[in-house]
Amino acid sequence: MAETMRAAAHDTVLGDYLCTVDFHVAGGIAALGASPFGERRIGYVTGGSFAGPRLSGTVLEGGGNWSVAGRLDSQTSVGTMDARAIWRTDDGALIYVSYGGRSVIPDDVRAEFADPARAALVDPARYYLRIAPVFETAHPGYAWLNGVLAIGVGERTDLGARHRIYVVR
Template sequence: MAITPTLEFAFSVRLDFPPGPRLRLPLAGGGVRGFVSILKGEVTGPKLEGDVVPGSGGDWPLFRADGVAAFDARYMIRARDGGVIYMTNRGYAHAAPNVQRLIDRGEKVDPSAYYFRLAPAFETEPGTHDWLTRSVIVGTGEKQADHSIFNYFVVL
């Protein structure tokens, strides 16, 4: 008998980015590699609370020719109890061209109008937060002009 997974909300992460244009490298094979550093961030939720360590990482998205953004973000979280967690976050975002133009202009767009899904992985020391290293976690993203919000769920 197949088991149908359910999701349990675990935590949200808000990442703040520096103002201004972001680095873009047009690739010889097509697409564009980007980079944006993370200024700061906050982690809130029933299973994890803390802050993103300033200067501990960034996102290196690949903007593909088919309109898909493939994310590759890496940064450190310091939990409220002092524990340190290394987070790798990969995923995909795409939208209809008219919606993408609004997002690119920094306008507020309802997250249900575009696809933004994530599959994070974690590394941490043994103890309080090592549940992150043995749980499947999925996420959704919301893009704003100067920050993004990610909501994460444990697959039960």
């Protein structure tokens, strides 16, 4: 019985679509360089938008992503994310979003990302960008967000990053 319950729970982890969010990083990425803790990079969020069946609005300026990169192997970079942002829904609610995540980027893809003319054209199937956002809000209409964990599948865009976000069941 316990094994059946575990299998059933595992099968339902797949999420329900929440929204797609575009984070704009107009100021670029500040690369601090290699410290004893890794290759630290900081991206400043300058805006963006999100839209889905139950919420839509804008990403406010002022959030950011504090990432650390290293090497997975001789041909691949791996990174962690530590990001925070504030979303304002179309009806005025403020939602604090924070997430960790992982990126795995082959060196040939990283070289294409370095060229602004080619960066947004790289096929997302060639790299891995995943996040696990959590939400916090005082607005009663969005209180349900306080109790969910989400997962997101990301890609680079010409303005920053886009994530399709799903609520884990």
